[in-house]
């Protein structure tokens with residue numbers, strides 16, 4: 058079986074490539090990083106180590122790579138694949154769509170073999186978004202045919218993989234925990250299941266639980282940690298004040314999730330507990346600037362902060378801790394993060410209140426808008442005191 062995976066980065070090599078290879082796929086990575094591509098081509102394998110006491114390592118064999126700029130080769134690989142996956146970042150999906158569309162055209166001109174395309178990004182409806190980008194490159198006739206023979210099931214992926222600093226650029230250290238959930242209702246019959254993937258009929262509770270717990274808590278630790286001058290999530294989580302705020306934000310999203318999906322409250326508490334332990338994993342060094350990266354995306358209406366805050370508000374709750382986390386995100390001014398730079402210059406140009414509405418979609422007269430502004434002022438005072 059052949060899989061084409063877009064993005065040979067941390068999650069691509071450390072999670073998706075590893076699981077696909079264990080399931081018997083020959084994995085062809087597509088990336089625009091020349092070093093990664095040529096090393097994968099030369100060696101055909103790489104190593105993954107677990108961040109635990111034993112540091113167990115596995116060799117992922119039988120892999121190769123294509124440069125993403127080579128559209129013809131990308132299309133050919135997609136045309137011959139049994140499965141396509143991605144882990145490039147949700148904002149990059151539009152850039153890989155053309156190669157996938159060309160591959161689908163080639164494939165459909167010679168075969169009706171089904172193709173599943175799964176975006177493994179931190180986003181609600183990642184594969185659905187990719188499908189829209191891919192379809193924008195297809196004719197009406199091709200779209201109808203693709204509707205029959207290609208599927209874009211949405212997915213939720215969970216495994217913490219920090220930025221890697223090894224002598225070997227292909228080696229990757231990952232946390233032991235992983236969860237990959239795929240929406241079975243969006244799949245075509247006859248698909249060979251990937252070992253280690255959990256297939257569900259309704260993905261929304263899983264992706265919201267993951268995004269509003271792992272990612273909400275994570276970015277809260279990152280933004281508060283950044284404001285206090287910590288370099289890593291592990292350092293931030295050693296600070297009692299930050300841990301307390303992360304716990305409070307997760308109690309807030311937990312209350313929402315338990316109400317919305319009738320989750321067992323004790324089970325959800327255990328889920329939170331486990332996640333806080335994962336953030337503290339002493340065998341990982343995860344930088345706050347990675348976890349806080351792309352604050353505009355993280356402050357967008359459908360992401361880990363605004364979406365749960367507005368849903369909680371609709372259910373009669375006051376999302377005070379989510380508003381504080383959003384305030385901390387608004388103060389993330391890391392100069393090497395293009396979105397942080399844009400965010401800060403927009404705040405300067407528009408003023409804070411209008412910038413909040415611009416990025417979050419929350420109107421200026423909404424009570425949550427007022428809460429965010431209050432927390433920005435409080436956090437600024439704390440930082441300067």
Ligand SMILES: NC(=O)c1ccc[n+]([C@@H]2O[C@H](COP(=O)([O-])OP(=O)(O)OC[C@H]3O[C@@H](n4cnc5c(N)ncnc54)[C@H](O)[C@@H]3O)[C@@H](O)[C@H]2O)c1
Nearest residue numbers: 064065066067068088089090125144145146178179217218
């Ligand atoms: N790292 C994690 O802990 C983690 C966990 C779950 C989900 N995710 C999600 O996985 C995705 C990837 O995250 P990551 O941490 O692996 O990032 P990363 O930066 O390590 O990897 C992304 C890779 O995509 C490549 N890329 C960029 N543009 C491309 C293009 N046009 N064509 C092909 N490849 C391209 C980059 O060169 C890079 O190798 C993100 O959506 C992220 O939210 C990450």
Ligand SMILES: O=P(O)(O)OC[C@@H](O)[C@@H](O)[C@H](O)[C@H](O)CO
Nearest residue numbers: 179214215216217218272275348
């Ligand atoms: O990848 P992002 O930028 O959406 O979020 C940063 C981290 O929270 C994220 O990568 C987590 O490590 C991951 O989602 C854990 O499953």
